[in-house]
Every structure is written in C-alpha cells, then in structure tokens.
Amino acid sequence: MRHIHFESDFTHQNPLTSSAHEASHSSTPLAGNPANTSSEPLLQNNASPEPHLLEIGTDRTCDCKPNHICCLTAKEWLKNQVGVWKFSYEKRDIRDKNVHPATYPISLARRVIEQFSHKGELILDPFVGSGSSLIAAQDSNRNAVGFDLSKKYIELCQQRIIENRGLFSREKQYAICDDARSISNYLSPESVSLILTSPPYANLLNRKRGNKSRKARSNDQLGKIEQYSQDPRDLGTMSLESYTNSMGNIFASLLPILRPKAHCVINVPDMWWQNERITIHVSLIEELRQRGYELRNIIIWDRTNIVNRIGIFGWPSNYITMGVTFEYLLDFWRP
Numbered sequence: 604m605r606h607i608h609f610e611s612d613f614t615h616q617n618p619l620t621s622s623a624h625e626a627s628h629s630s631t632p633l634a635g636n637p638a639n640t641s642s643e644p645l646l647q648n649n650a651s652p653e654p655h656l657l658e659i660g661t662d663r664t665c666d667c668k669p670n671h672i673c674c675l676t677a678k679e680w681l682k683n684q685v686g687v688w689k690f691s692y693e694k695r696d697i698r699d700k701n702v703h704p705a706t707y708p709i710s711l712a713r714r715v716i717e718q719f720s721h722k723g724e725l726i727l728d729p730f731v732g733s734g735s736s737l738i739a740a741q742d743s744n745r746n747a748v749g750f751d752l753s754k755k756y757i758e759l760c761q762q763r764i765i766e767n768r769g770l771f772s773r774e775k776q777y778a779i780c781d782d783a784r785s786i787s788n789y790l791s792p793e794s795v796s797l798i799l800t801s802p803p804y805a806n807l808l809n810r811k812r813g814n815k816s817r818k819a820r821s822n823d824q825l826g827k828i829e830q831y832s833q834d835p836r837d838l839g840t841m842s843l844e845s846y847t848n849s850m851g852n853i854f855a856s857l858l859p860i861l862r863p864k865a866h867c868v869i870n871v872p873d874m875w876w877q878n879e880r881i882t883i884h885v886s887l888i889e890e891l892r893q894r895g896y897e898l899r900n901i902i903i904w905d906r907t908n909i910v911n912r913i914g915i916f917g918w919p920s921n922y923i924t925m926g927v928t929f930e931y932l933l934d935f936w937r938p
C-alpha cells in the first residue's frame with residue numbers, strides 16, 4: 604500500500620483518480636466538491652497497474668495577458684530584478700530544528716511563486732519538507748502539490764495547510780508521502796507551471812555537528828546528526844556523486860510534466876567540508892543542463908539579516924566566506 608497524505612478538503616473524493624485516462628489534463632479546480640471534516644490520510648493501492656493522476660487545477664484564474672509570465676505589476680517586477688534577495692522569518696515559519704532541520708521562509712517561496720506563475724496555476728515542490736512552499740501557494744492562490752519521503756513531515760504539512768486555510772480559497776494544496784522519483788505517476792504532461800524546491804544536500808548533513816559556530820552557540824544540535832532520515836532513498840544520505848546523479852534522474856523525470864518555458868527554481872548552498880569547498884550548485888547546474896534544463900538566472904539569497912553570531916573563520920591565513928551567509932536560488936526553465 605502506498606500512503607497518500609493530503610490536505611483533506613473532500614468527502615469520499617480521492618484527489619487521485621484511478622486512471623490516467625479519467626483525469627487527463629484536468630484543469631478544473633475541485634471547488635465544488637463537498638467538504639470533508641476528516642484529516643485521515645488516504646491509502647492508495649500501489650499494486651494497481653494504472654498511474655494515479657492527481658485531480659487539481661492547473662490553469663490561470665487571473666485575466667493577465669497571455670504573454671505575461673506572472674501576475675506582477677511592472678513596479679513589483681522591478682524589485683525582483685535585483686538579483687540579491689533578503690527575507691525575514693515570520694511567526695508561521697518553522698525555525699525549530701527538532702521539527703525540521705532545514706526550512707526556508709514562506710516569504711522566499713512566495714516571492715518565487717509570484718515571479719514565475721499566475722493565480723490558479725499548479726506549483727510542484729518535489730522535496731516539500733515542512734511545507735513552506737504549500738503555505739506560500741495557499742497565500743497566493745496557487746494550486747500546489749508537495750512530496751516528501753517522511754510521513755512525519757507530510758503530517759506536519761497537512762496540519763499547517765489546515766491551520767492556514769482561508770474561508771473562500773478555491774485552490775488546493777496537497778502533501779503526498781512518496782519518493783520524488785514517483786512524481787510523474789501523479790501529474791499529467793505539461794501541467795506544472797513552476798517547480799520550486801530546496802532539496803537535501805548530499806550527505807553533508809549526515810554527520811555529527813561539531814563545527815565552531817555551533818559550539819560557540821552551545822545549541823542543542825551540537826553532536827547530533829542533523830538529517831531527515833537514514834532511508835536509502837533519501838538524497839541526503841548519498842555521496843555528492845550519486846546525489847547529483849539521482850537529482851539528474853529525478854529532474855529528468857519531471858521535465859515532461861513542466862510546461863514549456865515554465866521555470867524550475869532550486870535552492871542550494873555550497874558547503875565547506877574539511878577545508879574543501881563542496882560546490883553543490885555547480886554540480887547541479889551541470890547535471891540539469893545535461894538533463895534538458897536551461898539555466899536562466901542565479902539569484903543570491905542573502906541571509907546576513909537572519910544569521911546571528913558569526914564566528915571568525917580562518918583568520919589570518921585561510922579566507923573562507925561562511926556558507927550560511929548566503930545560498931543560491933538556481934533558476935532554470937524548460938526550453
């Protein structure tokens with residue numbers, strides 16, 4: 604049995620249709636379906652030979668001109684032209700590393716969603732974690748689906764979606780507990796208008812935290828393994844080489860479900876490990892290019908406003924910029 608967890612909004616209405624044929628290119632949000640009060644996860648029979656396509660809206664509900672890539676005004680667009688973005692955390696953001704070790708702010712997800720999609724369109728997060736992208740999609744009237752291997756995180760997403768739900772929203776946000784490698788079973792070709800994600804970072808988190816910055820703060824992550832899981836399918840357990848290859852395989856399988864010229868934004872840092880720079884962003888750019896994506900922009904997420912108490916590294920002989928002070932937002936599109 605495959606465990607399907609979703610943001611329950613329907614009575615007896617499984618958002619996963621029993622066959623690709625039934626649901627092909629569904630573009631109507633299921634706003635008319637009866638409401639469900641239960642938040643029980645759905646169970647889906649994995650033995651079925653048919654793929655289980657998700658019924659979810661994919662089409663614009665705004666009245667923007669066809670050639671516009673988003674609903675932003677010229678003035679709003681202008682702000683995003685500066686390629687260095689800063690965000691603050693808000694109350695709804697999850698910052699407790701015991702709840703999830705690596706979240707991004709809802710405001711980051713919202714800015715990307717508003718730059719690269721229209722109201723009503725479908726956003727996909729293949730590594731959804733605590734569901735920040737789903738909350739941002741909900742806030743900005745987009746349909747969205749997120750996947751994660753961890754049942755715990757999917758339940759967290761589900762709870763956050765329910766808590767954040769507005770009274771009149773037509774758009775749906777689903778969190779599904781499955782491997783990102785299976786996503787193409789759930790979504791029709793060319794149905795997704797934006798992929799936005801922060802993937803795991805190879806096995807670099809899969810070691811005991813003991814660096815100076817953590818020691819100085821004497822926080823309770825010191826000595827812990829800061830990892831999502833030890834599931835072999837978890838990309839966070841892999842060496843950089845197999846990680847890059849798995850990311851390539853996953854993103855190659857996602858390309859056909861992305862609309863032509865639709866964007867795919869991936870948030871990654873580089874890391875220092877034993878005095879060597881691990882250039883995750885370079886590996887990913889090269890890999891995704893080989894898999895048919897075109898790199899359009901690299902946006903820097905400037906984190907200096909949210910990082911406190913930076914220690915001195917390498918002075919006076921070894922100059923190292925601290926990885927935590929910025930991350931990359933790699934913006935590709937499907938050519």
Ligand SMILES: C[S@@+](CC[C@H](N)C(=O)[O-])C[C@H]1O[C@@H](n2cnc3c(N)ncnc32)[C@H](O)[C@@H]1O
Nearest residue numbers: 706707730732733735751752782783831837838
């Ligand atoms: C960096 S976190 C995402 C955090 C998210 N942006 C947030 O704000 O909460 C990466 C997530 O990928 C998940 N993951 C790792 N391997 C996966 C796989 N093969 N399929 C689906 N999810 C996976 C992990 O469980 C983890 O929650």
